[in-house]
Amino acid sequence: MKASTLTTLRGRVAALAVMLLCTGLVQAVPQSASAAATRYEAESATIVQGAAESNHSGYSGTGFVNGDNVVGSYVEFTVTAASAGTGQIAIRYSNGTTAGRPADVAVGGTVVSAARAFNATADWNTWATSTLTTPVKAGSNKIRLTSTTANGLPNLDYIDFAVTSSDTQAPTPPGRPSCSAITEDSLTLNWDAATDNVGVAAYDIYEHGNKFAEATGTATTKNLTGLSPNTTYNITLFARDAAGNVSSVSPIVDCTTLPGSDTTAPSAPGTLSTSGLTANSIVLSWGASTDNKAVTAYEVRSGSTVYKTVTGTPPATTTTLTGLACASPYTLDVVAKDAAGNVSPPSNTVTFTTAACATDGGVPSSIATVSTGWSIPWGTYWMPDGKTALVTERDSFKVFEVTPGGTRTQVGAVPGVVTTNGEGGLLGVAVDPKWSTNHYVYFMHTASEGNRVARMTYDGSSLGGYTVLLQGIKKSRYHNGGRLAFGPDGYLYASTGEAQTPDLAQDKDSLNGKILRMTTDGKAAPGNPFGNYVYSYGHRNPQGLAFDGKGRLWEAEFGDSKKDELNLIKPGNNYGWPVCEGSCSTAGMTNPKKTWNVSEASPSGIAIVRNVIYMAALKGERLWRVPITGDTENLGTPTAYYVGTYGRLRTVTKVPGQDQLWLSTTNCDNNGGEPDGADKLFRISIT
Template sequence: MQTARLTALRGRVAALTAVLLCTALVQAVPQPASAAAARYEAESATIVKGAAESNHSGYSGTGFVNGDNVVGSYVEFTVDAALAGTGTIAIRYANGTTDARPADVAVNGTVVSAARAFDATTDWNTWATSTLTTPVKAGSNKIRLTSTSANGLPNLDYLDFTVTSSDTEPPTAPTAPSCSEITENSLTLGWGAATDNVGVAAYDIYEHGNKFGEAPGTATTKNLTGLTPGTTYNLTVFARDAAGNVSSVSPIVDCTTSRSSDTTAPSAPGTLSTSGLTANSVGLSWGASTDDKGVTAYEVRSGGTVYKTVTGTPPATTTTLTGLACASPYTLDVVAKDAAGNVSPPSNTVTFTTPDCATDGGVPSGVATVSGGWSIPWGTYWMPDGKSALVTERDSFKVLKATPDGTRTQVGTVPNAVTTDGEGGLLGVAVDPKWSTNHYVYFMHTASEGNRVARMTYDGSTLGGYTVLLQGIKKSRYHNGGRLLFGPDGYLYVSTGEAQTPDLAQDKNSLNGKILRMTTDGKAAPGNPFGNYVYSYGHRNPQGLAFDRNGRLWEAEFGDSKKDELNLIKPGKNYGWPVCEGTCTTDGMTNPKKTWNISEASPSGIAIVRNVIYMAALKGERLWRVPITGDTENLGTPSAYYVGTYGRLRTVTKVPGQDQLWLSTTNCDNKGNEPDGSDKLFRVSIT
């Protein structure tokens, strides 16, 4: 009897324990419940063609907005959403006239309610609320009310904003892209429609990692114009829903525009002359070229390498060429180009030597080849003893030991690494500061489910073991980040790209578009600003990390189509993407310390020698030298070395105990188009 009672009691306890455990688990899992409404006062919003006033009663806050009685007056609110999904917008307004005061309501640039009616409210002291729902993305959202009639806007008091449901399911990938209606300057790209649980809002078209165009979610074609004749475009398509979820990438299609029927080249530019020569710049002027169709650009060249392109309608015939290396000889000419890509004969050449350097940081003074035979060497990290370095190859997944005497020895491969047929694969490498006792080395690589940070052992000759430290970093064909670096604090810093999903960069709960800071056992480092792995956010595709003599972190980042960036990274700061590319005036964004046109940079690795930042440029095919001004946060005048000499430059690394750099090329990738084994590793002396 006692045994039966004891058994029954144990059963009740077990059942109660199960209920409590299930309840605890449910409570522990984040639920997509509605949050309380957040209020945004109109007088604190962006006001165009209107003013904040307080001459009526019943308003909230310090006043309300009275818009001008014109078409196009607007008030723009910036609201924050913790989750992507459906948001409820409640607009409090007053309309003391009998006139209709309609307004377009746009969210993140898309009109979600056209000419929405804001009817009369008896008088200006009587307030009403107009409510609508709309898809929103995680992070910052712009909600704009724009008047559509000459009566202008109603008086606006505030906007209440709530995320009422979440949508985290991305669309399926678009299928079978193809090209048709190809001309010299245009083509029509088509694709198979994606599907989504809510609905596809838009399609994004990329060309070699840069956004090239956009189409509405109802379309499956896009006419691409303004193309160059006889040029191959490498195109992919992504689907995006209204909540900002982005599909995986479509298959790739290469489309080549027709060759132009215009075969007449412009005439040679007139006399080229120089003025205003400094250590890092020179003024240039030349006579205008003529062409049967019209000159579209001038290129300033040295030995066939383009230093600068001048465009316009018509393009100017003067420019200042900056970024020159001090105490260096130059021989330049200028050619003209037309829309068909025909190139004129060159102008006369000018020859000059820039004045001596005015710097205490040293300058590159000599280059020697360390070793050849490489195929897309991506990451380089020196061993603590300074006698050898580990080098990763992106597409072969090999890890090699390289020594100053030119020896290169494979020490292993990284398991589970895969390619993305773009910029993914085996990327960064880092050696544990305590390697002599724990023999740990770290890698970032693309795997089947995404990008990972993994740890292996290395005994000086062979890699072993494999432990995944961090998963959940979304991958894509491009924008995978990938740099690893140990900081003075002993923690591992990781750069991640936004995986061609720009909104992830602003989501502080996402691992993408970030600089991460983590422990050597895979946990978020203590003291991180948001209590997770994120150290800084708002990054597009960061690939350069280096600490200066004051322990400050510098970062180089690929822009999209406007500006590449060199940033000083501080914990918790927002570096802008996709709201800003380069310098901007948006509140809450941290501006870069220097920017470049993408044709001059497309930066990957950076390193610091004697308080000077060296930045390797891929598309720009040069090594940028950027001095730090003492111990301030300011940077001096950038100058460029080896322009076009060695091709695409990927990684630059300081040699321990030496005023030297190791510099690697990436000429075997799908943008360099050189055969495997063509890449090299160079030693650069700084004197």
């Protein structure tokens, strides 16, 4: 082939590539980026002293960024890493001048490439790629390019971002945590250093299963501030390396802050009044309290039950209380609190009855005790004939048969179960829809090596046999998931927590932080979106599973410190954790259908009666009623029942063939503080 012909052919190919880029039919990913690279367009980034334009050709997306010709103009991209590791950044730019346009490249506020060269390209329509690597953390990372000369930045089209790492060895667990320098609102946490084959990058500090603080990998102490006086904090640590590998949990330490030196309580709030009463809400207003230091919060209460906490500097003296049950009486007052935890005398009380119910889905109309004497009943599953239900106890590892009349009979115990001194143990139970012929019952439980899904036989009076169907699900003190449910497709669904290792939730090859779907002999179900057990991913600690009348799967999930979630699960979807907690705008993440503050929910089990989802709340100590809007995927206004009446609510289950629910408490666990045998099973009628 002649050189002139080859040159012409290359030109035509280049022109075609430019045309395809402009039309968005293809996107060029530089060869230095991995196949998992994600593109972030500059015109969608944060732009300071510059503008998105489209007056040149060959760009990707809808345009590019033209920065002002000044020192300090910048473009900042917010990128997402599924795990910590080595970030590969490919920057596409053009520079139609003869002068260089250097820029500092910073990741997470730290400059990783100072005055990086962006030299001249042939013209403004000619694009080049500059690549670099840098350590990144799991989750959100901010990558900023800042001009360092008066020439300003080059035109920026996009960055391609990917994470790679070959380090798969986790650090050893941190050792012997202890507390010192304890005051009324702070303490110093100390621990023995973990070790790692490469190096410990950070320590994650947890309090009762929620991430509380973080320390650098070189630290063995952390000053924890903003604590409440005279309060016990239950603390554990994990070590994490730069590749995102996380150690096993450290030993536990309980540290109690000193009583507060401020013993003066705020004055009682002024006159409490109401307005705007509806079936599910009311507006409350009251006069401000005074304090020798400062009022930090108001609590709306009924007796000792807190319906809402109003904070701020200073906190507002009016609020709309939502989620009330329709056609129900309420008596409320308000108290003020200060930073030392001192509580004022209450305001006057207000009494009202919400408006009549307006729903075709029914509402809870009565509640009665079915059975008493339980210690942390965790899973409830009705036999296919609807005559009895099987109930598991988390910490005793026992399984009981319970009749509608409340007769309880132990039918066995699951072998190989261990506790985690937290949320592990004997968890979910499910009965095979074909039980009458195969006698199979399924359990999810914590074992020595991790969490398992196992199968046993049940002949109607006792459990026998034991077969492990699936193991290799990482365990931790908290975040073990544990719910089992059969879908209308006949396959078994299981919820798994991320075992206090958030990166696992985004790893589609991991069994943690997922909804799993499997056959009754423990194989990955056919049609799963990734060819393995994973049905959906990006979950933190999912515990509620229920199918509605349309065969759709709904899921309830613990948040960390911001938002709990109710999700509609679709195969292959990413539900966000740890990048998102609650709703977010990150591409590729599926937002929840409803969210709650963790103080109002901390959800566990869910059940569906007449197109209404009922969600049991642990910390929130209430039963949420959430209607599904007709045949749509939307949800109506949530309302709350039994707020604070029965304590921590764990599992809610529909009674076959009846508009009824069974509801169990979990008041004997570490957070409930009640003695063994204090938990109950209730029956709720829906009318």
